[in-house]
Amino acid sequence: MVTRGSVLLVLGRGFVSAFLLALAVVVLYPLLWMVLNGVKSNAELFGNPFALPVAWRWENYATAWNRGVGDYLMTSVLVTVTSTLATVFISAWAAYGLTRVRIPFSRTVLILILAGLMLAPTVALIPLVRMFQAMGLYNTFWALLILYTAFRIPFTTFLIRAYMMDLPAEVDEAAAVDGASKARAFWQVILPMCRPIIVSTVILNILFTWNEYLFAMIFTSGGDFQTLPVGLTNLMSRHGTDYPVVFAGMVIAAAPVIVLFFAGQRYFIRGLADGIGK
Amino acid sequence: MTVANSARAAAVPVAGAGVPNLSSPPARAGRKDARGWRNLIWVLPAIGLLAAFVYLPLVQNLGFSVLEWDIYSGGQTFVGAENYARMFEDPIFWKSVVNNLWYAGISIVFQVFGALALAALIEGLRSDRWRRTLRAVYFIPSAVSLTVAGLLFYFIYEPQMGILNAALDGAGIGQFTQAWLGQENTAIFGIIAMSQWQGFGYCTLLFAVALQRIPTELYEAAAIDGVGPFRRFFSISLPLVREMSSLMMIVTVSGAFQVFNEVMVMTGGGPNNSSQVLGTWLYRSGFVKNDFGYASAIATAIFVITLSLAVLQLWYSRRRRVEW
Numbered sequence: 001m002v003t004r005g006s007v008l009l010v011l012g013r014g015f016v017s018a019f020l021l022a023l024a025v026v027v028l029y030p031l032l033w034m035v036l037n038g039v040k041s042n043a044e045l046f047g048n049p050f051a052l053p054v055a056w057r058w059e060n061y062a063t064a065w066n067r068g069v070g071d072y073l074m075t076s077v078l079v080t081v082t083s084t085l086a087t088v089f090i091s092a093w094a095a096y097g098l099t100r101v102r103i104p105f106s107r108t109v110l111i112l113i114l115a116g117l118m119l120a121p122t123v124a125l126i127p128l129v130r131m132f133q134a135m136g137l138y139n140t141f142w143a144l145l146i147l148y149t150a151f152r153i154p155f156t157t158f159l160i161r162a163y164m165m166d167l168p169a170e171v172d173e174a175a176a177v178d179g180a181s182k183a184r185a186f187w188q189v190i191l192p193m194c195r196p197i198i199v200s201t202v203i204l205n206i207l208f209t210w211n212e213y214l215f216a217m218i219f220t221s222g223g224d225f226q227t228l229p230v231g232l233t234n235l236m237s238r239h240g241t242d243y244p245v246v247f248a249g250m251v252i253a254a255a256p257v258i259v260l261f262f263a264g265q266r267y268f269i270r271g272l273a274d275g276i277g278k
Numbered sequence: 279m280t281v282a283n284s285a286r287a288a289a290v291p292v293a294g295a296g297v298p299n300l301s302s303p304p305a306r307a308g309r310k311d312a313r314g315w316r317n318l319i320w321v322l323p324a325i326g327l328l329a330a331f332v333y334l335p336l337v338q339n340l341g342f343s344v345l346e347w348d349i350y351s352g353g354q355t356f357v358g359a360e361n362y363a364r365m366f367e368d369p370i371f372w373k374s375v376v377n378n379l380w381y382a383g384i385s386i387v388f389q390v391f392g393a394l395a396l397a398a399l400i401e402g403l404r405s406d407r408w409r410r411t412l413r414a415v416y417f418i419p420s421a422v423s424l425t426v427a428g429l430l431f432y433f434i435y436e437p438q439m440g441i442l443n444a445a446l447d448g449a450g451i452g453q454f455t456q457a458w459l460g461q462e463n464t465a466i467f468g469i470i471a472m473s474q475w476q477g478f479g480y481c482t483l484l485f486a487v488a489l490q491r492i493p494t495e496l497y498e499a500a501a502i503d504g505v506g507p508f509r510r511f512f513s514i515s516l517p518l519v520r521e522m523s524s525l526m527m528i529v530t531v532s533g534a535f536q537v538f539n540e541v542m543v544m545t546g547g548g549p550n551n552s553s554q555v556l557g558t559w560l561y562r563s564g565f566v567k568n569d570f571g572y573a574s575a576i577a578t579a580i581f582v583i584t585l586s587l588a589v590l591q592l593w594y595s596r597r598r599r600v601e602w
Binding site: 016023109113262 | 313314317320329335342415416419422433440444479535542560585
């Protein structure tokens with residue numbers, strides 16, 4: 001029997017599904033357009049923007065790579081790997097101290113670390129520029145490594161500390177009975193037990209560092225050491241008329257993190273949820 | 279205890295008998311270090327980096343904001359509150375504040391309320407596969423950097439090759455085509471629209487996680503009582519994720535006052551400073567116009583705004599009795 005209610009329900013469901021699918025198209029089409037434009041010719045770009053490429057010019061990717069995108073990618077990988085490792089290691093080390101070791105003024109220390117969560121990087125920008133100029137670190141790898149690490153410690157410590165607090169105290173007691181030092185207990189017992197949150201923080205830090213623009217632009221745009229976000233804007237201004245190459249560069253910049261997201265989706269979602277939901 | 283013991287036994291193959299235990303130091307150091315000063319080694323790297331590169335510059339910024347200062351020649355003159363006085367009379371400063379407020383307001387509509395409604399729609403789907411697929415698809419733009427997304431939308435809005443004007447033409451409403459980023463009245467909204475596209479999936483994902491934590495019995499009981507989907511959303515979902523929404527709102531507004539990347543990439547604050555935000559106006563004042571004292575005053579304004587919001591956020595989480 002078809003009632004008015006059930007007709008409405010089916011109509012409602014259909015409407016919702018149509019809306020969700022339309023939204024998915026709005027999300028995906030610009031990305032697809034970016035990929036397609038990366039294999040078109042410049043003349044095609046200025047023709048019908050919805051047309052498929054006539055010939056798939058994969059050589060645009062090689063051109064982009066040779067015009068600097070390859071170097072930017074390597075720089076991004078280097079900065080991302082080192083600063084992520086440094087951040088996660090220093091944060092886990094601090095989180096262990098905050099949760100499982102007796103420390104003088106531990107509450108003050110805790111507040112000092114976590115209060116860093118509240119501070120916008122923009123506010124520290126100008127003094128940092130002077131400081132790094134004085135240290136001779138302007139336009140170097142070290143500027144980005146130091147800044148990314150310092151500014152990501154509060155959030156990363158916050159996540160790892162929350163996780164460590166939930167580990168039972170018996171774990172440490174067992175290690176202590178064994179005569180294992182705190183440092184040994186950290187490396188061999190606690191750190192392996194924190195694997196899920198470590199993976200989450202690694203992914204979140206990769207996402208941050210790979211895409212960071214403010215520090216990268218201010219501290220490295222003058223030299224030839226540049227990460228992808230800054231490098232792409234350079235590619236745009238230097239070879240501005242060769243747009244397909246710019247699109248190819250954009251795809252090269254975006255692809256690694258999208259792949260990482262799908263590969264580590266489970267950890268990614270948990271890390272994000274922990275980050276804001278705690 | 280036995281479980282923990284065997285876990286430890288597996289993880290620590292060699293018992294470190296000769297290694298000193300930091301928490302109970304040997305007798306020699308024991309009395310001197312009753313409070314455990316040596317244990318500060320655990321937090322020293324973190325505290326040291328934060329002190330040198332986060333807190334020190336923050337304090338220095340306040341000092342710089344009362345100077346007239348040329349960063350290249352190094353010449354500095356004390357000018358007191360003059361930079362602040364100039365700031366409050368600077369129409370572009372206020373234009374930037376208004377643009378940041380537009381950013382915040384529009385983001386609240388789409389990335390808090392919109393994302394919450396969207397998350398509820400997704401979680402209401404019957405197929406788990408579709409739920410997961412849609413959540414992931416909507417999230418993809420958030421994995422793309424704001425630089426790439428900004429450049430992409432720069433091209434989408436571009437009158438010669440962009441798809442937005444072409445789509446409007448194709449839909450028979452060609453009278454709406456325009457140079458979206460090239461006009462003073464549309465530039466900032468073009469940027470904000472891009473930012474919604476880039477960020478709504480992230481918020482939807484977070485709300486979806488929050489909604490999943492609501493016990494399904496509540497919905498089942500309501501369904502048995504004949505409560506429709508709209509009332510279920512307003513009477514069950516909404517109250518139970520209210521705290522999450524408040525938190526998201528504060529994070530969103532705070533983020534809206536730190537905007538820099540996309541404006542820089544898409545318009546650089548133009549045309550004619552119409553899309554300037556506090557972050558880009560700070561950059562332009564300092565790094566382009568070499569007026570670093572004034573730029574520091576703008577930085578202080580950003581500091582006051584974001585810190586107030588952060589304190590508000592802290593107050594919310596305290597109220598929720600979340601361990602801090």
